[in-house]
Amino acid sequence: MELTDVPGVGEKTAEALAALDGPEDALRRGDVVELARAPGISEGRAAVVARGAIRREHGDDARFLATDRAREIYRDALGLLQARTVTDYAEKRLETFFPSSAASRIEEARAFSREAMGRDPNPAVLDALSGVEPLEPAPDFRVRERCLATTDAERYAEARDRIPELSAEIVEDARDVAELARSYATVVVLDESFAGIDVEGDVQVRPDAFETPDEIVPERVLAFFARNRERIEAALAVHDASGMESPCDPERLREGLARVDDDGELVGDAELDRLTDAVDDLDTAVSTAESAANDHLRDALRERDVTIEGTDFLSLVEQGARVDSLLGRELSDDFDEAMRVARQQLCDSLRLREGETDLAERVFGGEPTFPMERNDEAVSRLRTELQAARDQRAGRLKAEAAETLSDLREPVETLVRDALELDVELAVARFADDFDCTLPTFAEPGDETDETNATGGFHIEGGRSPLLDVDFEDVEPVDYAVEGVTLLSGVNSGGKTSTLDLVALVTVLAHAGLPVPAESVELSRVSELHYYAKSQGTLDAGAFESTLRDFAALTDGAAGRLVLVDELESITEPGASAKIIAGILEALDRQGATAVFVSHLAGEIRESADFDVAVDGIEAKGLVDGELRVNRSPVKNHLSRSTPELIVEKLAGEGDADFYGRLLEKF
Incomplete structure (x- = not known):
């Protein structure tokens, strides 16, 4: 497309x-x-x-x-x-x-x-749906412990565009790669010519990096799942509550999600936690160990009596020695014990393992001094080694976790999409349940297998409009069927406009492929719906001319159209209106359109038309305590009586029969 x-x-x-x-x-x-x-x-x-x-x-x-x-x-x-x-x-x-x-x-x-x-729109499903949203892409982020390296300027530019999360570097030879390996936990070399390179550090030669970005930056996958955790968990809940089949193993997905925290970092690996804590706590641990060693030396000094002979003291001074040298000679065992205490304290607090303890021992050593001082260079080296170990382990674990979750990426997208689509389906189901809907039956015009629709039209049984300004339970059902061109007559407030609205609503919903609010509906497929609402007052000459032009266009090529018009006679004088409406109906009838015109001038229009216009009527049952009682379903081939006629008839039965009788004869 x-x-x-x-x-x-x-x-x-x-x-x-x-x-x-x-x-x-x-x-x-x-x-x-x-x-x-x-x-x-x-x-x-x-x-x-x-x-x-x-x-x-x-x-x-x-x-x-x-x-x-x-x-x-x-x-x-x-x-x-x-x-x-x-x-x-x-x-x-x-x-x-x-x-x-x-x-x-x-x-x-x-x-x-x-x-x-x-x-089934059960409450548990609807509640679970409240947490479902479309998946969002992973947020932008940078990975600072890993870099890309290449000798080619074009690949360098492509690397910055395709994998923006990592720094990209230009290198010339293995020496440059080795230099990068001292600054980054992992160096990913993009050039196949470096295959077999032997340098210290974690160096990976990956010419396929652009084809497998999730392997190079597993954080992408982890960040995606971290960002969408709540959406995914809500979608899982929707599937559980609805009984829908999941596109992936729910337990495997939950286990994968459990391995990543909300920041996209791995959780649940004790060794990674240990290394992370060691890096985070290093400065505090060194200070604590240093204080413990000095406390030990301070206590030792308080408990010892040191005697210095005059010749020894003179010799030390002449040699430029400090008092620390004298302390080192007299308290060497205590210094050794203090260093042991400091080293042990550091190793224990950081939970250092074999191989890491050697670096820790270098933090405290050298000539005895008081107070004892750390070796900052050794601390820096220990930090670097711990960070490298942490980052390399995290990289391996992230790659493993990303491999698992990457396989779930498409199923998860389907999982969430299915949950969201279920909400669309449930909205239709709830609409159908709330308004007692059914799917209508279509028949093409001219289909002789269906007498109702053989010439076009519609047949509604038990239709109730949810658009009325009353509770749906209080809406009276309407039966109405039309073929060809029809006039709809009826008393004021008898439901003529609401009947047109019902026909329009059923037609719109049916042609949208949606359920309709009725017990049953049969209709022909129409090409266009023309619904003209009641005009608010008589139109001036210009507006009247424009309206006639609209109807002239409407009657041209009207076959297949459904035309609904509410009291068109209000646009001009009643006598002229009847003639105009009759002419419009004649044109629509010749075109084979289906039309319903609501009018109080049904009799006059029928007399003016050059064909036998069908007239249906919404019949009033009478007046009860001053209120109109109406049969809302139009009666076929029946010109309904007007409200004034009903009132005169009621008065004729109650009062001056001669006067009201003569009035009644005028109708």
Whole structure:
């Protein structure tokens, strides 16, 4: 897939997406969060790009939602679904579900919904999902105890670009490598010509370093898992709670995570801990050992009586000797014991092993002095040796741990993605459960195997709109079926507009491949949804002309469209409105469109039309205590009575029968 072939993706966006690892896969999955990781791409922009990729794949022209009111219905429906997500990922991912006229896209989404509706959104799964987020890349860091070396300037530049975590150095020969080995715990030489090099220190010749960066910098893998530990553990909990099959061995993954702390450092290795503590505690340990030796000497001096003969004292002075020389001669055994105490104290506190103790002994030695002093050069050498031992062991252990975790990298990405996708599925399942939804049945126009849809249209049974401003449990179910062009009449506040909203909602959800709030729905696939809301007052001449132009365009090539119009007569005078609406219905009928026009002028429109316009009615049962009682399901081929007629009829039965009777005859 060429990125610039995706609708809405220009050169700049394509360049940003190319920075991702596998943007084509992210586009195919509709992975909004992954796409939003591209530089300069917001999550909103990522959703647009993902929808564009899906539309391109299925040949969708993005014209289904043809009016503002149709788009409002879609946004409201999408909001109901998004309100049932736990993760931000699922909220954005749901934006890739949109009504489409493409049969392949509808079926793809229906397959997703069918599986989703079988999911169980139990509280344990939803709770576990609260900790799941998309995985993040490892943070930027530097490894200072390891370096890369090469004789080639181009490889040097490539090393700095491909493995920026390590310092890169230019060398000329083995002597330069040996010099680096004295400064770094490990030197990785990139040139095969150095194979077999014999220098002191940890020198690795790795011409394949760029192909195996995780081996050269195992900290990458460890930092990735450290940064994403909570996300991964939450995803594991989701799989456990939901019974989903894990793409990797959960225990092996947990054991791998347990080996790394939150900073990406190894834990659980006693020898590495010992060396790390030894390096960290060296200065304190040396000072403590030095104090112990001096305390020993101080006590020895207090307890000894030293006698110096005059000739001895004169001889020492003439020779320029210090008093320490005299102490060394008189208290040599005590000095030896003090040094032993200091060395033992140092070795014990640092838990030094054989081979390291030799260096520790050099810290305290030489000519006796009081107070006893450390050998700073020996301390520095001991520090260097301990650091090298620590870093080399850490490097080996990190490489081993990274090898294990690296094998789990792709399964972990699948683990987390599956958990996030489960949230999308559970949102659909919760929507279906909350609003008693079912998957609709599609039939193509002209399909003679289905009488309901043989000429296009829809058949809704037990439909209830969750968009109404009442509790869903209180919404009365509606049955309604339409083929071709139909007028919908009814009393004021009888539910005509809410019926149109229900038809629009069912159509939008069905063409998005999502469940619909009804007991059953059969409908034909339509190419566009044109829903025109009720106009707020009579239009002036200019606006009226513009509206007529819109409907003229609407009636051109209307086959396959679903047109819903709410009280178009309000745009101008009633007499003219009836004639205009009749003309629009005639054009739609000739085009073979499916349309429902809500109107209080159904009788007048029917008289003006040159064909037999179907008229359905939402029938009022009557007035009870001043309140209208209505059968919300439209009655087929029935012109409903108006509210004024019902009121006059009620008064005729209660008062002046002659007056009200004559009024009633006018209807």
